[in-house]
Amino acid sequence: MQVIAFLAENAPWSWIIAGLVLLALELVVPGGFLLWMGIAGILTGVLVLFQPLDWPVQWLIFGVLSLVSILVWVRLTRHRHAQTDRPMLNQRAEQFIGQTAILQQPIAGGFGRLPLGDTIWRVAGPDLPAGQRVRITGASGAVLTVEAA
Structure with a gap:
């Protein structure tokens, strides 16, 4: 008390x-x-x-x-996102959008493979021969979408 x-x-x-x-x-x-x-x-x-x-x-x-x-x-x-100096850190596929590369293997049946950096990526796009310059236009999971550059 x-x-x-x-x-x-x-x-x-x-x-x-x-x-x-x-x-x-x-x-x-x-x-x-x-x-x-x-x-x-x-x-x-x-x-x-x-x-x-x-x-x-x-x-x-x-x-x-x-x-x-x-x-x-x-x-x-609630809706505030953390500021970072590397916004694409864990989004490897999105980092390549807009870049150009040269196909080392042809795209056949809508799919092919493209070496970028230290990884060989699966790519989707129109059928193109090896040696063709392509531009990366999008990404869906681990598949990059490409078009002829």
Whole structure:
């Protein structure tokens, strides 16, 4: 009972300390939601510092601020893609689109093989003889689509 009485007497500082503890926990437990709950705790403490409120109202304010801030954060970051200096890193076939190469084997029956880099790729396109210059126009899985250049 003494702890509850102490927290009730020092409500603003209790909320601010609880918010700081939640911010510190965010450093240990990644995920992002503790950050917003910590900020909500600090804001609740600042609000109670200037306007004394009953405990149920304080918890309501903390809950609403936490939920709203977490929902806004999730909504803003849901469709954000990570920036990278190598956007085609794991898309080897798409890296070759637009390049030209020379067929070393003919394309017969709509399919053939083309050496590019350190790999021999299966290619699809019109029947073409060996030695023909081709342009890579697309990729479907591990099959490159080519046309005469």
